[in-house]
Amino acid sequence: MPSLTIDGKRIQFKEDGRTILDIAREEGIYIPTLCDHPDLPPHGGCRMCLVEVEGMKGFVTACTTPAKDSMIVDTTNDALMKLKRNILQLLLIEHPSACVVCAEWNTCNEYRSQPFKSGLITGCSTCPSKASCELRDVVEYVGLDDLGFIPRYKEMPVEKDDPFFDRDYNICILCARCVRVCDEIRGTGAISFAKRGHETRVDTAFGNSHLDSGCWFCGACIDVCPTGALSPRMMKWHGTPDETVETTCMLCGTGCQIEFDVKWNKIMASHPGSENSEPNRGHTCVLGRFCIPSLMNAPDRLKIPTVRREGVSIPVSWDEAYERIAEILNETAPERIGFVGGPHLTSEAAYLLQKLARSAIGTPNVDFRGSGFASLVVRTLADTDSFAKVGTLRDLEKADWIIAVGGDFAKTHQVVAKSCYQAVARGAPLILIGAAGVNLKRWATEHITLKAKDFSTILSQLAEDDEKLKGVKKQHVEHIKSIVSKGKGAIVFGSGILLARNPEEAMTALLKMIGDKGRIYPTFDYGNEVGAIMAGLQPDLLPGLTSVTASSVRKKFEALWGKKIKAGLSLEQMRMAASKGELDVLYVTDGSLPVKGFKKVKHVIYQSPFPSEWIDRASVILPAAGFVEDSGTVVNMEMKQLKLKQVTPPIGNSKQDWLILTELGRQFGSEGFKYKSPKKVAKELREFAKELGSGAMVEVEPVRKAPDWNPAYRGAIIAERIRDLKTFIDALPERERPLSTESMDDFVKRLSEQESADTQVKEVA
Amino acid sequence: MQDLSRADLAEQVIPSLQEIQERLGYIPREAITWLADKLHLSEQEIYGVASFYNNFRFTPPGKHHLRICLGTACHVQGGDRLLAATSEKLGIKPGDTTSDGRYSLERVACVGCCALAPAVVLDDVVHGRTTQRSLKRLLDSIDREDRKAKKSEGGSQ
Numbered sequence: 001m002p003s004l005t006i007d008g009k010r011i012q013f014k015e016d017g018r019t020i021l022d023i024a025r026e027e028g029i030y031i032p033t034l035c036d037h038p039d040l041p042p043h044g045g046c047r048m049c050l051v052e053v054e055g056m057k058g059f060v061t062a063c064t065t066p067a068k069d070s071m072i073v074d075t076t077n078d079a080l081m082k083l084k085r086n087i088l089q090l091l092l093i094e095h096p097s098a099c100v101v102c103a104e105w106n107t108c109n110e111y112r113s114q115p116f117k118s119g120l121i122t123g124c125s126t127c128p129s130k131a132s133c134e135l136r137d138v139v140e141y142v143g144l145d146d147l148g149f150i151p152r153y154k155e156m157p158v159e160k161d162d163p164f165f166d167r168d169y170n171i172c173i174l175c176a177r178c179v180r181v182c183d184e185i186r187g188t189g190a191i192s193f194a195k196r197g198h199e200t201r202v203d204t205a206f207g208n209s210h211l212d213s214g215c216w217f218c219g220a221c222i223d224v225c226p227t228g229a230l231s232p233r234m235m236k237w238h239g240t241p242d243e244t245v246e247t248t249c250m251l252c253g254t255g256c257q258i259e260f261d262v263k264w265n266k267i268m269a270s271h272p273g274s275e276n277s278e279p280n281r282g283h284t285c286v287l288g289r290f291c292i293p294s295l296m297n298a299p300d301r302l303k304i305p306t307v308r309r310e311g312v313s314i315p316v317s318w319d320e321a322y323e324r325i326a327e328i329l330n331e332t333a334p335e336r337i338g339f340v341g342g343p344h345l346t347s348e349a350a351y352l353l354q355k356l357a358r359s360a361i362g363t364p365n366v367d368f369r370g371s372g373f374a375s376l377v378v379r380t381l382a383d384t385d386s387f388a389k390v391g392t393l394r395d396l397e398k399a400d401w402i403i404a405v406g407g408d409f410a411k412t413h414q415v416v417a418k419s420c421y422q423a424v425a426r427g428a429p430l431i432l433i434g435a436a437g438v439n440l441k442r443w444a445t446e447h448i449t450l451k452a453k454d455f456s457t458i459l460s461q462l463a464e465d466d467e468k469l470k471g472v473k474k475q476h477v478e479h480i481k482s483i484v485s486k487g488k489g490a491i492v493f494g495s496g497i498l499l500a501r502n503p504e505e506a507m508t509a510l511l512k513m514i515g516d517k518g519r520i521y522p523t524f525d526y527g528n529e530v531g532a533i534m535a536g537l538q539p540d541l542l543p544g545l546t547s548v549t550a551s552s553v554r555k556k557f558e559a560l561w562g563k564k565i566k567a568g569l570s571l572e573q574m575r576m577a578a579s580k581g582e583l584d585v586l587y588v589t590d591g592s593l594p595v596k597g598f599k600k601v602k603h604v605i606y607q608s609p610f611p612s613e614w615i616d617r618a619s620v621i622l623p624a625a626g627f628v629e630d631s632g633t634v635v636n637m638e639m640k641q642l643k644l645k646q647v648t649p650p651i652g653n654s655k656q657d658w659l660i661l662t663e664l665g666r667q668f669g670s671e672g673f674k675y676k677s678p679k680k681v682a683k684e685l686r687e688f689a690k691e692l693g694s695g696a697m698v699e700v701e702p703v704r705k706a707p708d709w710n711p712a713y714r715g716a717i718i719a720e721r722i723r724d725l726k727t728f729i730d731a732l733p734e735r736e737r738p739l740s741t742e743s744m745d746d747f748v749k750r751l752s753e754q755e756s757a758d759t760q761v762k763e764v765a
Numbered sequence: 766m767q768d769l770s771r772a773d774l775a776e777q778v779i780p781s782l783q784e785i786q787e788r789l790g791y792i793p794r795e796a797i798t799w800l801a802d803k804l805h806l807s808e809q810e811i812y813g814v815a816s817f818y819n820n821f822r823f824t825p826p827g828k829h830h831l832r833i834c835l836g837t838a839c840h841v842q843g844g845d846r847l848l849a850a851t852s853e854k855l856g857i858k859p860g861d862t863t864s865d866g867r868y869s870l871e872r873v874a875c876v877g878c879c880a881l882a883p884a885v886v887l888d889d890v891v892h893g894r895t896t897q898r899s900l901k902r903l904l905d906s907i908d909r910e911d912r913k914a915k916k917s918e919g920g921s922q
Contacts, residue, residue: 194813214808
């Protein structure tokens, strides 16, 4: 085995391209770095990791030099340390460097993560730094006792005009981490170094607003910044958190792991979880990075159960609310009752909701407000037994080619887009189908623009290896075919596929085309659509994706629950029935469900963390916990079961959905509701899901127009609550234009004509 | 440019910027957007390159382009004072264009006429051993010629 010596320590290692820095870190030998970051490829910019290697000329950067057998490396000799001190002194000329020689250093260290207080105590107002300033750590290690040079303050105003984050480039040390993560990892390139020499700074083209520069506000730049130059505006004043908890985000179907700072039993800030946490590995999107604390701490969260008496909503105890619900449900014939869940319920809550309906109440009418997309995907996969064809985001990064269809993932699923870009950066061609993918255009090798209703046609043609491809010129057909004929493919697709003339055909074609080697990546719009379907929150399915018409399985459930089970009304059928006055009671757990069509319903029972148009007509309102206050499991786009960990206690007097449904089940004297924790529910659900049934009918509601991207959570439209998000979403249409196809000659001609017209106007004036 | 790989496209940044500047005289904002589209890069990546090199300018050059040499010989012979005085007279910084669009001023490092230091290049004609006074005379004569030309143009209409 090859070995090398670092600072006299002999280390055996495998020669696999790892650098001297990698080996040193594994052995616990500290080499100072500033531009290096575990997420980023080596850069060699800051020169802090310089080491001396016997036999190599001068000093080499440990971060870019691959470790070789019998190297003798010195990291700390006097010449090196002197050099590092000089480099650091030069670097500190343009940093408000008083900080590193300040007499209050120790006091500041103690209060550093509370910049507001730190400022009051130390009288310092230079830095909004986070808990750790990597620059200070390096200064401490290298041991500077004076600045050496006269500081040159750049006097740039702190930039606060863009949504979500503040930027103080006066304390930027130009390590390029933000530029690299934006460009090389996220594929956005919203920032770059501009100008050079002393004038160098991180900037957008012509100093444009970040809204115009293509920024997605994913916050990756903030997370890699080693100083306090970049900071999230709403999350920097809370100081040291009491604890941090990682849980699954439910705002879309990706299932990102997000870490929350908790203080005084409230969430104060959110960050992407650890870089080892699948599927997002230290990355997130604008929603996960910036929006969750404001959403969950919203002042208008429902906090107390209420019951409507003589037209007035009156706060009551939970028991009174349950009694009133029992009263309402007992006086109504079961078939005139409907239960509508939502895609943001945990699998456990979804299971309990349908169990309550089917076993305690005895109504078959259960469904949830979903996109129809998850239903298409899950049912087709169950029907063809091809769940194994669903890939993980890690697989996606290793794909040999990618087809993206029916979605604009750069916008709606930023973490999926990041994985897409990782494959593209490695050389995988990306074929974009349809106009909706306009934000992925720069990465695409081929962009097939055709109407969404032709999705099924082109996918079938690709699957059948037809001579022609709809909407593709002859010379491109060969190219596209040669791309998709080789290697491991990836098809990333979204709910836009429902716009196809025949979505079922599109889905089948897509599975056929991907074969056994490739993988598909369905990007679900909501947190737990798959979980809700698998838990049986469907009028025609039992838990475990078994059709209610499969008599053997149905009989088992009937014996267990003591009630006859039959196929019930779907959400649309319930709406029809309600408009005809054939539905008397509706149990709603998702405020995003439109009231339209349900106005004739006599009683609404509304269970949600947020108010919505339903509360005005609700007979009973049950305040539910938000997903950060809940525990249980969800199933993400990778078909993986992810844990939801309770971060904070439910706000006010609210309760978790599973608990509400359990207590309500007991109210009806039902035997099957003795759960003490969601784990017990999950265990029961697992028992049923073991026998994954078949006969799930694939039925798709036709969709004519794709809804605009406007993220919502159980009745709360997030952009209506967070102004910065609205600013961002409003700015998007401007950016969504196809790539220019103008030739250089045409462009120059147009510009010259435009200019001469401008001069004439000027001269006339 | 469709068939080029991403790396090949990125290599086209500088040659394309040079062509644009050659044909339009400068790099307009629209050109950055257009080129970003063509090369599948972001505007920032193009702007980063364009703003790094002194050669690329973001403002249209004036009708007359004045370059003042600050190479070693010219510097020693007072090129810096010449530049400062001209800058003040025209009311613009090096790299900018006067508001009436008549003159643009640029500082260059050696035009290869060290024997004629300090050298000034006006519209590709080198003027050696320039003083503040001789440069003023030169600019005045240009102004006179332009006025004359404009008059005759107006008279012929």
